[in-house]
Structures are given as structure tokens and as C-alpha cells.
Amino acid sequence: MSIPLDRLYHFIEDIAQRIFKDRVIIYRFYPHGSKNVDDLHQLIDYTWEDQQIYPSVYCHDQEPMDYAYSKNVCRSRYALTSLSKTKILPFDPLPHFLRNLAVYEKYLLLHSEQRSLDVINYAQDQFIPVYWWSHAVIALDWFRFAQHVTLNRQSKKTFLIYNRAWAGTREYRLRFAELLIQLNLQDSCQTAVNPVEPELGIHYDLHQFKNPAWRPQTVLENYFPISTAQSHYSADFDIGDYENTDIEVVLETLFDDGRIHLTEKSLRPIALAQPFILAGTHGSLEYLRNYGFKTFSDIWDESYDTIKNPEERLSAITDLMAEIINAPPQIREKKLIHAREIADYNRKHFFSAEFFNQVIDELTANLTSAINEVTHTTNYQGWVDRWNKYLSDPDILEHATTQSAINVFNISAINHIKELINSKLNPD
Secondary structure, eight states: OOOOTHHHHHHHHHHHHHHHTSOOEEEEESSTTOOOGGGEEESSOOOHHHHHHSOEEEEEOSSOOOHHHHHHHHHHHHOOOSSSHHHHSOOOSSTTTSTTTSSBSOEEEEEOOBSOHHHHHHHTTTEEEEEOOHHHHHHHHHTGGGGGOOOOOOOSEEEEOOOOOOSGGGTHHHHHHHHHHHTTOGGGEEOOBOSEETTTTEEGGGOOOSSGGGOOSSOGGGTSOBOOOOGGGGGSOOHHHHHTEEEEEEEOSOSSSSOBOOOHHHHHHHHTTOOEEEESSTTHHHHHHHTTOOOOTTTSOOGGGGOOSHHHHHHHHHHHHHHHHHSOHHHHHHHHHHHHHHHHHHHHHHTSHHHHHHHHHHHHHHHHHHHHHHTTOBOHHHHHHHHHHHTTSHHHHHHHHHOOOTTSOOHHHHHHHHHHHHHHHOOO
């Protein structure tokens, strides 16, 4: 499924450049959704000279960040440990590779995480973090047609659960499926399991779990259909799934984690006006309420959202599901009527100008603050001193003298930047 997300980054570029009143260089992962540092590319091809004199925004706003991984990979591959030709010439666009080479000594890092140690680590390592909830705008695009859907409800199952990939931060989904079996909830759920992780091509029996508590001791495929869903299915919706169920149990990307990073998964039931239970990191429901959504604490127990221990939180969620199933039919139906009223409100709010403006205003305010901060990190004299030192190396001087391409450093570009810097240092 091809999603034209570059339009989103052009939109961000436009906001940033209106704030800065000049060019701002945007880097984003392509293909979209990648976490491979080699896939971080410029949105538009800028010259090497441009990269030295304009601020840069690195967009890591789709997937959870992994500071330790990025730091180790970048430094092991491209660390500028000497002035030798082999060390100075790559100039890969990643910020770790440009360290201390541009006029600006800090870079902007666009992210979608709260309560994040990775954000703190990046902030201590030449980055100015800029928070915004990217998946809110992405989901508005992906689920735009849900605004016009009228569901013909004929509920056959109580719970809708999309349980697909389980690698990395999603290992908990296997234990969740096992808890459903232990509580005899499987027949009340429209769901499936994928015993072979699609990304790894490995059965969960052979998988080395980061958290051993999530390893199931039950043969899950004996109780659930095998999932055949493709990786892009979370960006889509099946109307029949929502017509045939009452409540979606959302299995977010992050669960066994300290961060809050809500994706389109949490917004899919909202777009479809479906009541939901949210299996995310603690505080995820409060996060939604901060953006104007209502949750269901007046109808069922949402204290699971406050439980920091992930194993206890997961048990609380499945216990809540059992409580809903075991309630007398008349009471359950009365609660569902109330829950659907809240779900209708949430859908209207999701597709409202008020919600969109809240997300964009927050992005604009945070970008404005960060751009104001980065403009105070210029080190013009340091840039000149560094390049004077680099050009004293015969290999580097030879390379700079013989190069003419606009995407690599050369004497012409270096001298032009020096002239610009001199005009700033000596305006008279």
C-alpha cells in the first residue's frame, strides 16, 4: 500500500520555513516507516553548501526512537576520528556524520514520544527535540473515508482485536492471546494469531524473548485462526469487522515500555465510532483525553491505564474483558448504548477542525521554540577554524580542489561560505 507521506513532510517543511523565514532542510525516513538509519534522506536534494548554512530537521516521528542503536551504528560506520581522506569524505546526511561540521551546532529532532529517555539522550547529544503527534494527522488522512461510513451493526462477537506482528516491542501480544484462552474469552473475540512473525520468519517457540514473561506456554494456533493480514492493514479498516463487533481492544506498538507513543491503531476505532479498550503504555488514555477525546471510565473500569507494571496492566485489561462478557445481558447492552454515544462524540471530534488545529498549533509552537533556540547555536568562527584546519591536510585539500559536484564539499563552496560568514562577523 503506497501512502504519499512526503506530502506531510512538505507541509512540515512549509511551516518550518515560514517560521525561519528561509530554507530549512528536512530529513525523513524513506521508505516511510523504516527505522534503518541508512534510509534517512533529504526530502529535497540540497547542496553540500546548503547543508552547512541552513538548519536541519530530522523527522523520527513515525516509529519509536532507539537512541542507543542509532548512536552505535552511526559512530561505528562513519565516526570522524581523524582528518584522513577516508574518514572525512563520506559526508552521509545523518546528523552523527555531520557532527561539528555545519554552521549550526545543533539539529532539530521531530518526534512523537512523551516520557521518553531517548528524547533526553538526544537532547544531550546536539539535538533540540520537537514533539508533535504525527500519527494524528497521518490517521486523519488514512481514515478520512470513515467519516462517511454508516455502520449496520449486527454484532456477532463482543471484541474486535487485530493481533498480527509480535516482534520487538510487540511481544506482549502473544501473552495477551494466551490470557484470552485462560479466561475462556477466545470465542467472544473476532481475532487471529500469527505464530510465525512476518518480519522475522520465525515461530514464537524459537524466538528469543526480550521479556520472558511474554512467552506463551499454550499452542495459540490451536485456539485462534491464523492471521493472513499484511503489514499495512493498520492503515486500513474493514467495515464488516466493526459491524460485527461491539468493542475494539487496541494492541498498540508500545506496551512494555516507559514511553507514550500512540499510533494510528488507537485512532482507528475513534474514526469508526467504536468503543475501545486501549492496551498501550500506562497513561495512554490520559494522553487521548488531553487531546479532547472522551474515554469510558463512567461505563467500565479504566484503572488499568494507571498501572505501571506491564504484566499487571495486561492482566487488568483481560480481567476487564471477562467482566464485560460476564455482565447480565441487559446491563451490558445498556452500557454499550452509553459507550456508543461517547464513541460518536469521539468520531466527530477526530474529524473536527478543532482537533486538527490543536495538533498543528502544538507543532507550530514547538517548532517555533526550537528554531529560535537553534538560531542561537551558530558557531561561525568555529566553522572557519575547522575548515582551515581540514584544508591543511594535503589529501583533503586535493579532494576539495578537484571536486566540482554540488553535493560534495569543494573549494568554491567552502570559500563562498567563508564570504557569507565574514559578512555576518563583520557586517560593516
